[in-house]
Amino acid sequence: MFAYIARRLVATIPVMAIVAVLVFAMLRLTPGDPASIIAGAAATSQDVAEIRTRLGLDRPIVTQFFIWIGHLLRGDLGESFFFKKQVADLVLDRVGPTVALSTMTILWSVLVAVPLGVVAAWKQGSWIDRVVMGFSVLGFSVPVFVIGYVLIYVFAVKLSWLPVQGYQPLRDGFGGFVGHLVLPTLTLSVIYIALIARITRTSVLEVLSEDYIRTAHAKGLPNRIVLMHHALRNAAVPIVTIIGIGIALLVGGVVITESVFSIPGLGRLTVDAVLARDYPTVQAVILLFSLVYVLLNLVVDVTYTFLDPRIRY
Amino acid sequence: MFLSRISRFFLLTVVAMASLTVCAVEAETLHVVMHSDLKIVDPIWTTAYITRNHGYMIYDTLFATDANGKVQPQMVDKYTVSPDGLVYTLTLRDGLLWHDGTPVTSEDCVASIKRWGAKDALGQKMMSFVKDFTVVDPKTFRINLNSPTGLVLLGLGKPSSAAPFMMPKRVADTSPNEQISDFTGSGPFVFKKDEWKPGDKAVYVKFDKYKPRSEPPSGMAGGKVVKVDRVEWRVVADQQTAINALIAGEIDYIEQPAHDLLPLVKSDPNLKLADINPLGNQYAFRYNSTVKPFDNPKVKQALLYAFNQKDFLEATIGNPEYYKTCLEMFICGTPLGSTKGMDGLLTSNFAKAKQLLQEAGYDGTPIVLMHSTDLQVLTNLAPVAKSLMERAGFKVDMQDMDWQTLVARRSKKDPPSQGGWSAFLTSWVSADVLNPVSTAFLNSSCDKALFGWPCDAEIERLRDQFARETDPAKQKAIAEAVQVAWTKDPTHVFLGQWYQPAAVRKNINGFVVAPVTVFWNITKSTP
Numbered sequence: 001m002f003a004y005i006a007r008r009l010v011a012t013i014p015v016m017a018i019v020a021v022l023v024f025a026m027l028r029l030t031p032g033d034p035a036s037i038i039a040g041a042a043a044t045s046q047d048v049a050e051i052r053t054r055l056g057l058d059r060p061i062v063t064q065f066f067i068w069i070g071h072l073l074r075g076d077l078g079e080s081f082f083f084k085k086q087v088a089d090l091v092l093d094r095v096g097p098t099v100a101l102s103t104m105t106i107l108w109s110v111l112v113a114v115p116l117g118v119v120a121a122w123k124q125g126s127w128i129d130r131v132v133m134g135f136s137v138l139g140f141s142v143p144v145f146v147i148g149y150v151l152i153y154v155f156a157v158k159l160s161w162l163p164v165q166g167y168q169p170l171r172d173g174f175g176g177f178v179g180h181l182v183l184p185t186l187t188l189s190v191i192y193i194a195l196i197a198r199i200t201r202t203s204v205l206e207v208l209s210e211d212y213i214r215t216a217h218a219k220g221l222p223n224r225i226v227l228m229h230h231a232l233r234n235a236a237v238p239i240v241t242i243i244g245i246g247i248a249l250l251v252g253g254v255v256i257t258e259s260v261f262s263i264p265g266l267g268r269l270t271v272d273a274v275l276a277r278d279y280p281t282v283q284a285v286i287l288l289f290s291l292v293y294v295l296l297n298l299v300v301d302v303t304y305t306f307l308d309p310r311i312r313y
Numbered sequence: 314m315f316l317s318r319i320s321r322f323f324l325l326t327v328v329a330m331a332s333l334t335v336c337a338v339e340a341e342t343l344h345v346v347m348h349s350d351l352k353i354v355d356p357i358w359t360t361a362y363i364t365r366n367h368g369y370m371i372y373d374t375l376f377a378t379d380a381n382g383k384v385q386p387q388m389v390d391k392y393t394v395s396p397d398g399l400v401y402t403l404t405l406r407d408g409l410l411w412h413d414g415t416p417v418t419s420e421d422c423v424a425s426i427k428r429w430g431a432k433d434a435l436g437q438k439m440m441s442f443v444k445d446f447t448v449v450d451p452k453t454f455r456i457n458l459n460s461p462t463g464l465v466l467l468g469l470g471k472p473s474s475a476a477p478f479m480m481p482k483r484v485a486d487t488s489p490n491e492q493i494s495d496f497t498g499s500g501p502f503v504f505k506k507d508e509w510k511p512g513d514k515a516v517y518v519k520f521d522k523y524k525p526r527s528e529p530p531s532g533m534a535g536g537k538v539v540k541v542d543r544v545e546w547r548v549v550a551d552q553q554t555a556i557n558a559l560i561a562g563e564i565d566y567i568e569q570p571a572h573d574l575l576p577l578v579k580s581d582p583n584l585k586l587a588d589i590n591p592l593g594n595q596y597a598f599r600y601n602s603t604v605k606p607f608d609n610p611k612v613k614q615a616l617l618y619a620f621n622q623k624d625f626l627e628a629t630i631g632n633p634e635y636y637k638t639c640l641e642m643f644i645c646g647t648p649l650g651s652t653k654g655m656d657g658l659l660t661s662n663f664a665k666a667k668q669l670l671q672e673a674g675y676d677g678t679p680i681v682l683m684h685s686t687d688l689q690v691l692t693n694l695a696p697v698a699k700s701l702m703e704r705a706g707f708k709v710d711m712q713d714m715d716w717q718t719l720v721a722r723r724s725k726k727d728p729p730s731q732g733g734w735s736a737f738l739t740s741w742v743s744a745d746v747l748n749p750v751s752t753a754f755l756n757s758s759c760d761k762a763l764f765g766w767p768c769d770a771e772i773e774r775l776r777d778q779f780a781r782e783t784d785p786a787k788q789k790a791i792a793e794a795v796q797v798a799w800t801k802d803p804t805h806v807f808l809g810q811w812y813q814p815a816a817v818r819k820n821i822n823g824f825v826v827a828p829v830t831v832f833w834n835i836t837k838s839t840p
Contacts, residue, residue: 038358044763
């Protein structure tokens with residue numbers, strides 16, 4: 001197992017190298033010039049050229065790439081073109097809100113969706129099943145921003161129960177921290193609840209027709225034990241897979257929610273940096289996202305071995 | 314056990330609500346949503362309006378333009394001009410301090426003028442008249458000129474980007490092409506660098522040792538008396554969320570709410586609109602004068618006949634309450650505003666436009682019209698231009714792109730078929746186009762001009778003449794002559810004025826009517 005994990009970690013290096021080349025090349029091929037953006041509307045061509053030189057953008061692209069990679073290998077993500085701040089500091093500032101939102105969303109989604117999916121499978125064809133599946137269809141169909149606006153209108157504007165927007169770090173108070181995350185979490189979790197509930201229902205349904213489930217029932221075991229210990233455990237592999245994919249999608253998918261709720265997270269940083277053509281920041285964030293994706297896949301693969309002893313690496 | 318969990322949940326909820334309530338009672342903090350995130354904090358290095366606004370928070374200027382368009386002393390106590398107009402002697406007010414507590418000196422001011430003069434277009438023009446500076450004592454210095462000019466006061470009192478902000482000498486000695494990293498100013502607010510989180514918020518606190526002028530505030534001039542302890546610029550990228558936050562009382566002030574959301578503000582009993590910039594903004598169509606067919610003045614003139622301002626303003630702003638057609642290049646209602654030479658222009662006279670195109674021998678060369686799709690106040694301009702141009706006989710290739718791509722592409726001098734461009738539309742704050750020298754699109758110095766690179770010796774001669782003139786009546790005559798010369802070989806087309814009210818909560822008062830959003834004199838009472 002440890003050899004497998006080590007192999008997978010080593011394999012991360014070429015993956016990250018390919019991502020680094022791709023993200024660097026794509027940014028340079030995208031129209032737009034950070035120097036022009038920095039210079040402002042009334043800048044002359046000479047002003048823009050001077051800024052380009054200062055940022056090192058007048059050098060050949062290959063040279064720029066090797067300078068960047070050199071710094072990267074020394075752990076230096078560079079300095080933002082715009083903010084005169086180290087990219088590492090910018091990213092660190094933004095990690096907290098995104099991790100908090102993603103964690104709360106995935107926890108809430110799993111806590112709600114897995115029981116719903118199990119119950120829907122157990123009561124297949126009943127009104128509960130139809131309600132859960134109807135909710136799933138709705139969750140897939142309604143855009144995230146619409147859900148966000150509706151929740152804001154009801155719970156923040158009309159009822160004044162929760163704040164409209166913003167983020168409060170945990171160190172500034174637990175109440176404010178949770179209060180600011182409730183609506184974004186509910187908004188973002190709708191689609192994940194729909195996704196996980198559907199997959200859970202399908203997986204459990206498949207397992208429920210197996211002989212060992214019939215045997216368990218024949219032994220007189222209560223439904224709760226049969227469902228939780230026999231059915232759900234054996235249906236867990238696809239569920240864990242979809243949760244893993246969900247977490248990966250979540251990291252990239254928080255952009256809209258962060259915008260609607262004005263949460264200063266990594267999603268917003270990415271969008272702002274792309275629009276401003278802040279190359280060092282975009283490169284750093286994309287690399288970070290890629291690393292998270294790769295590591296999540298590894299965690300999911302390792303989790304399989306605990307859920308299903310037949311899986312060995 | 315279950316009940317205990319429920320009790321714990323409610324307890325946590327109550328704690329959460331209580332902590333939110335505590336946040337809501339910060340009566341002396343003004344929560345503001347500005348038009349953009351503050352990314353660059355050097356107001357000389359960039360002309361971005363958000364950075365200019367930041368500049369007015371923490372820096373002060375020697376002179377400032379009042380609500381009547383007149384330049385008034387600001388940091389300056391008194392000034393004299395020698396009879397030959399060649400020496401300006403400026404004496405600073407008593408008690409001016411930098412945020413670090415050290416006094417503002419003449420040397421600081423001279424270094425600041427030099428840095429601004431090396432970067433800003435009007436500053437460069439002014440500096441072309443400056444022979445040298447003489448520091449007389451810590452509070453007095455002289456500006457010695459080569460020849461008389463009206464640009465000294467006009468430049469040093471300039472009300473918009475890039476304003477000549479005064480900085481300590483150690484900061485002003487930074488190359489104008491390098492960003493400063495020391496944000497010590499002498500303005501009414503102190504920038505809290507440690508609390509600045511790009512993409513989230515910028516924080517300013519009242520500078521207790523700031524010594525305001527005794528006069529009431531007027532435009533950018535007068536007493537800058539700060540009446541709140543703290544101003545937080547919050548970044549709320551989504552306009553609907555910003556309005557919701559305003560309604561909920563989390564935000565006090567939105568600088569530029571979208572026009573289509575203004576009815577929501579009007580209908581809420583706790584909110585109001587504040588028209589703090591009566592000069593507004595001006596739309597403009599910019600030609601690339603170096604490429605076909607806009608290298609031919611007659612083709613450019615054809616657009617002066619093909620366009621009309623109302624179509625553009627209707628398509629973008631919509632509500633006539635917030636726009637005005639105005640055939641005065643230097644803004645209606647200002648000292649230099651005039652309709653001279655504008656008879657018959659901007660009336661969508663397509664017959665005349667077609668006639669001019671025929672005389673010019675227009676061969677159907679496609680106009681590559683850059684269409685920015687992501688800025689609401691600009692998005693609908695290009696489709697209107699395309700429609701009017703096609704009705705006049707132009708062939709138009711409108712290309713969609715985000716604003717930042719447009720900004721990068723407009724600096725390219727390549728032919729349109731090789732990644733260049735023919736035309737685009739934008740908007741200026743009216744305060745930036747009040748005279749022939751500050752109107753950047755009028756610069757017709759060929760390669761040295763702004764993107765579009767018009768080349769017109771007559772306009773340049775008149776702009777120089779304006780720069781040398783000190784008599785307001787003669788300045789007006791020259792401005793009119795510039796406008797007439799412009800009709801013969803246009804550098805751009807001005808497409809009407811539009812206004813942007815701020816959305817604020819009703820307990821916020823004391824707004825200063827000025828071309829720049831400023832936060833002195835504003836009060837926040839308990840709702």
